[in-house]
Amino acid sequence: MLLHLPHVLSPEALARCRTIVETADWEDGRITAGTQSTQVKNNRQLPEESQAAQTARAIVLASLSTCALFFTGALPKKIFPPLFNRYDGAANSFGNHIDNSIRTWAATGAHVRTDLSATLFLSDPSEYEGGELVIEDTFGKQAIKLAAGDMILYPSSSLHQVAPVTRGTRLASFFWIESMVRDDAQRKLLFDMDMAIMAVRAAESADAMDSTPAVQLTGCYHNLLRMWADT
Ligand code: NI
Numbered sequence: 001m002l003l004h005l006p007h008v009l010s011p012e013a014l015a016r017c018r019t020i021v022e023t024a025d026w027e028d029g030r031i032t033a034g035t036q037s038t039q040v041k042n043n044r045q046l047p048e049e050s051q052a053a054q055t056a057r058a059i060v061l062a063s064l065s066t067c068a069l070f071f072t073g074a075l076p077k078k079i080f081p082p083l084f085n086r087y088d089g090a091a092n093s094f095g096n097h098i099d100n101s102i103r104t105w106a107a108t109g110a111h112v113r114t115d116l117s118a119t120l121f122l123s124d125p126s127e128y129e130g131g132e133l134v135i136e137d138t139f140g141k142q143a144i145k146l147a148a149g150d151m152i153l154y155p156s157s158s159l160h161q162v163a164p165v166t167r168g169t170r171l172a173s174f175f176w177i178e179s180m181v182r183d184d185a186q187r188k189l190l191f192d193m194d195m196a197i198m199a200v201r202a203a204e205s206a207d208a209m210d211s212t213p214a215v216q217l218t219g220c221y222h223n224l225l226r227m228w229a230d231t
Contacts (some may be wrong), residue, residue: 001188002137002144002154003073008120009063009149017056017122018148021084021171024052029085029094040095043162046084049107057082060120060173072194073153075187077231078178080112081105082120087131087162088169094162101156103176114156114176115184121172124148128168135160153177155184180229190228193221 009017026044033041046053060082064070080103087093103112119133125145132143133152136159143163144152154160156176181187200214 001073001184001191002135002142002152003069003191004144004146005067005069005073005151005153006147007149008067008070008151009060009122011149013059013063014122014149017059017173018171020052020056020059021046021086021122024050024084026086029091032083034097034100037094037097037100040097040161042091042093042095044086044091048081048083048105053084056084056173060175070151070153073187073191074116074118074177075180075190075225075229076177077180078110078112080114080176082173082175084122084171084173086169086171087165088128092130092166093164096159096161098159099156099176112176113178113182115179115182115187116153116177117156117158117160117174118151118153118177119144119172119174120151121146121148121170123169123171128170129166130163131165131170132163133160134163157184180231181225182230183228186224186228190221190225193217193224197221 024046027047029043029045030038030041031045099114099117101114103114124147132145135142135144135154146152179187181190197214197217200217204212204214
């Protein structure tokens, strides 16, 4: 499932992130690439432990913590600390690859199994040409280019690339999520059910809330989550 999350960053949070990353020192993105992806990766990143990365990361994590759609879509168990990348000039693309299955945070040695990959766009599409995130999913190739502050969640098992940026600069935050529900199909079913329950609830009158199909459906949702979740 590809899930578009609009307005993950407020305009104010986006502006603060932009100010931080625009004045930071960048390094070659191959520092976090695996053996295969290092052959095709040509971008820049903020050093993981730099002050700029830590400050911008805190803004991203605080914004995520208030995003209900992120919780229901990802059912997050662990979040790899968000990183930041930049595509422009001669370092402007990332060829086809599948993300490493396990990421280890160098500072702590903590592991995260990558069930979901996230790209949070920090540049507006009008600021650059190219730079689409091209993801191959079950319905073919999807070219993703979202408004600044919006985020895409996609299965980390997907083949994907970032098309060359031919004008301007594409800034983004990226990270991985280990989900309480490892299987993408099960997670999608739970998400679809949650959306349907919200629609049913919205259609029901407030005084009918206690003995309605919404209660039974909510129970089914939690019983499925209980069956499948690993916390
Ligand atoms: Ni990737």
